[in-house]
Amino acid sequence: MSLLATRAAFDTALSNLPPPDLASIERASVRQAELTKPAGSLGRLEEIALFMAGWQGRERPRADRIHAAVFAGNHGVAAQGVSAFPSEVTAQMVANFRQGGAAINALALACGADLEVVALNLDRPTADITQAPAMTEAECLAALNAGAEVVRDGIDLLFVGEMGIANTTPAAALCAQAFGGEAAAWVGRGSGIDDAAIIRKIGAVDRALELHGPHCGSPFETLRRLGGREIAAMAGAILAARMRRVPVLLDGFICCASIAPLAAVAPTITQHCIAAHCSAEAAHGQVLERLGLEPLLRLGMRLGEGSGAAVAAQIVRSALAAHNEMATFAEAAVAGAL
Secondary structure, X not given: OOXXXXXXXHXXXXXXXXOOOHHHXXXXXXXXXXXXXXXXXXXXXXXXXXXHHHHHOOOOOOOOOEEEEEEEXXXXXXXXXXXXXXOHHHHHHHHHHHHOOOHHHHHHHHHOEEEEEEEOOOOOOEOOOOOOOOOOHHHHHHHHHHHHOOOOOOOOEEEEEEEOOOOHHHHHHHHHHHHOOOHXXXXXXXOOOOHHHHHHHHHHHHHHHHHHHHHOOOHHHHHHHHOOHHHHHHHHHHHHHHHOOOOEEEOOHHHHHHOHHHHHHOHHHHOOEEEOEXXXXXXXXXXXXXXXXXXXXXXXXXXXXOHHHHHHHHHHHHHHHHHHHOOEHHHHOXXXXX
8 A cells, every 4th residue: 555545644644753863863973073173164064964864864874875756747727827838838848857858857967866757647737726626635645645656765865846837826825825824925926927927826826725725624635725736746755755764855935835734734744854945936935934944055046846956965965975984083093172
């Protein structure tokens, strides 16, 4: 049976999130204190090493196998004129991913990640969230499990990305429902829309919240009603990674929005996550603040696809190289701590 095969299984997983291995963190901390450098002199690189130790259960964590998964889905709300591009672009970009021609292909190669592309019923968009729930219960479960299935044995680090024309609209709706606030506070320019489209987008989110808000009594129901297949898949992958104690690099606004409904009831869902970057999408900083995460990078990126996480993966590699390959004071015959 799939990890998230039923709503009950999803709820059970969310209410039984495993903690990090504190003993491994302590052992890694002892090693850090013995390395030939002043204590704390590598800043967040030291924190990353301890974080990875805690989730991998190793004094010397590794990033030999980094797995990237990009999920793609189409959205009925695109009919409301909320995107600068037509829905056909989703399938075209999936073809580009599979041919190796997209930014994420180049960046995954650069950081040494295996890249998996999962297209989710591109010929059948979700329902328009201004008029109906995005997915049926069965469709939402299928999407969650499509995400969970990418989390396999032996992965040292996971990051997920997305492709889906109009998907910043459901992402904004998910954040507004999970964290509160007006639709306008969560709506940004996404693919580069003009002022008229921004007004349409805010209106679409407002209508979706009015229609579905009273029925969003659980994280599952919020994802089902306001999300999308690729968004639910990212949530499924992140939750499955937690159950398997696989550390996760979170990408941009849509990736973070995918776990907003989960974080609203289970704030510790982000314990196994590092925020890779803060994107140029207006509301991403707000989401990170609500999730309690400080991003590694601020590069003005807003592509999605897992691209920011791929860049940050190289920082994780650097952190582990320093932690694992530096000599200790005893090994280097250096007298005393610096």
